[in-house]
Amino acid sequence: MSCREKQQQIKETVSKICAEFNNDPNELIAILHKTQGHYGFLPKEVQIAVAESVGVPASKVFGIVTFYSYFTMEPKGKHPVSICMGTACYVQGAEKVLREFESRLEVKNGQTTDDGKFSINTLRCIGACGLAPVVMIGDKVYGNVKPEEVNNIINEYS
Template identity: 60%
Template sequence: MAHIKLAQNKVAELKEVCKKFNNDKGELINVLHAAQSLFGYLPAEVQEVVANELNVSIAHVHGVVSFYSFFTMIPKGKYPISICMGTACYVRGAEKVLNEFKKLLDIKVGETTPDGVFSLNSLRCVGACGLAPVVTVGEKVHGRVAVEDVKSIIEEYKNDKE
């Protein structure tokens, strides 16, 4: 991972968040939630700021970040792809669809392509079981996705580089 320089104004904002929680180490998880919504993810540099502000060790902060699956240290892609692995989607072949995405994007679940365009995740049920298997890209829902459709879905967004 390359070094990331955090924007000074964002760091100031993060420090404000910590202050809002009285720089209380007991509020670490709440602070991290706020930090993740601020930055989209929790890079080491953000964790370092939080550790300094709350006066806890950076190892402790990383321990918490790496324990809870909600927290991520990897920035999401411009187009975050999520494959529903809920029961209905799963029985209708979601796993094969997911594997096709992994193969074509050459990343694992939870990762982001090096160009930062796509990230891949699985989720449980988006409430559209009638369209199973379901893939969401950002806010958009793709229904009844077959393995053969995966390539064109990726192309659709790849070409959409405004």
């Protein structure tokens, strides 16, 4: 597919999403949620397409994407590993769990493995403090995670 065709395709997809929200600039956050749900991340071309559909400068969209931690401009792995770094998880050793994931997957927090299978990021409290430390892989939540269990958890996805 040529670059132009690709851009055309992005434009069509994005404008459909924006139309669901009546191209209302006040709904930008909801639009971006939905767009990220579709693409997995929000690269520059997609942000520009959103800005055009809604009729605001691209800088405004970029401002929102960079302000909120939920939005990302980097593609995530097929199985995104999210480690909760809330207070409860932290005092229960979440940092050790993070280090273990980093050394097992050989990527740092915020990065994606070369094969695109896993990515690691940290989260603000997800509110499952009773089970601290907590790790999410995709939508699945693992509670009371110990560093020595990390390998087994990763193996579930390999």
